[in-house]
Amino acid sequence: MSGVNEKKVAALEAVKYVKSGMKVGLGTGSTAFYMIEAIGEQVKNGLKIKAVATSVETEKLAKKLGIEIITLAEAKRLDITIDGADEVNEDFQLIKGGGGALLREKIVAHNTDLNIIIADSSKSVSRLGKFKLPIETIPFATQLIIEELKTMKLSPVQRLRGDQAYKTDENNDIVDIDIWNCEDALQVLEERLKSIPGIVETGLFLNTTNVVILGQGEKAVSRKR
Ligand code: 5RP
Numbered sequence: 001m002s003g004v005n006e007k008k009v010a011a012l013e014a015v016k017y018v019k020s021g022m023k024v025g026l027g028t029g030s031t032a033f034y035m036i037e038a039i040g041e042q043v044k045n046g047l048k049i050k051a052v053a054t055s056v057e058t059e060k061l062a063k064k065l066g067i068e069i070i071t072l073a074e075a076k077r078l079d080i081t082i083d084g085a086d087e088v089n090e091d092f093q094l095i096k097g098g099g100g101a102l103l104r105e106k107i108v109a110h111n112t113d114l115n116i117i118i119a120d121s122s123k124s125v126s127r128l129g130k131f132k133l134p135i136e137t138i139p140f141a142t143q144l145i146i147e148e149l150k151t152m153k154l155s156p157v158q159r160l161r162g163d164q165a166y167k168t169d170e171n172n173d174i175v176d177i178d179i180w181n182c183e184d185a186l187q188v189l190e191e192r193l194k195s196i197p198g199i200v201e202t203g204l205f206l207n208t209t210n211v212v213i214l215g216q217g218e219k220a221v222s223r224k225r
Pocket of ligand 1: 031
């Protein structure tokens with residue numbers, strides 16, 4: 001079965017966790033799309049939830065499908081968030097941000113009781129880092145951060161859209177770095193990156209995930225922490 005269908009299989013399994021009365025975080029990306037679509041369908045059939053979107057794109061889609069969107073401040077705390085990932089390892093650690101929404105995604109995950117990650121089987125890895133790690137940077141500092149990351153041998157590349165700098169929903173830049181040959185433990189790397197002024201957030205999600213649901217062929221395979 002193709003990756004696209006595995007995404008849907010995982011998404012539909014995750015939606016089973018969503019119950020009326022919940023406050024739900026909605027992730028971003030092509031896998032999250034299937035989850036939002038399925039929740040939209042259930043809302044039409046009477047499911048009552050309030051949702052917080054992790055991106056402008058997700059907010060637009062959710063509203064179009066009739067899902068009530070509230071701010072994170074209104075929600076205060078979310079019961080459940082369902083989001084995708086670019087890579088997931090055995091220890092429930094992730095690389096996220098391929099779609100550029102990592103900052104809001106990490107904030108939402110931090111403020112959620114149960115974080116469920118959905119993905120097709122290609123996202124499951126024994127070691128993180130084949131996917132380039134996205135870093136969100138303040139435009140004022142981006143070029144100097146790129147120089148600093150070069151000295152750390154992380155091969156930084158500023159993300160572009162066409163020939164312009166890619167901009168996040170917060171109007172920041174994204175720099176993608178190569179952590180494959182980095183010898184630091186992931187937690188140490190995260191701390192080193194976050195200690196550089198102007199790096200707002202990284203796509204390393206190390207301690208937030210509770211459940212991983214992978215589409216594997218026609219089956220959804222769940223792992224719980
Ligand atoms: C967006 C993300 C996405 O969850 C991640 O890129 C996976 O996307 P997709 O489901 O399209 O493969 O982190 O910032």
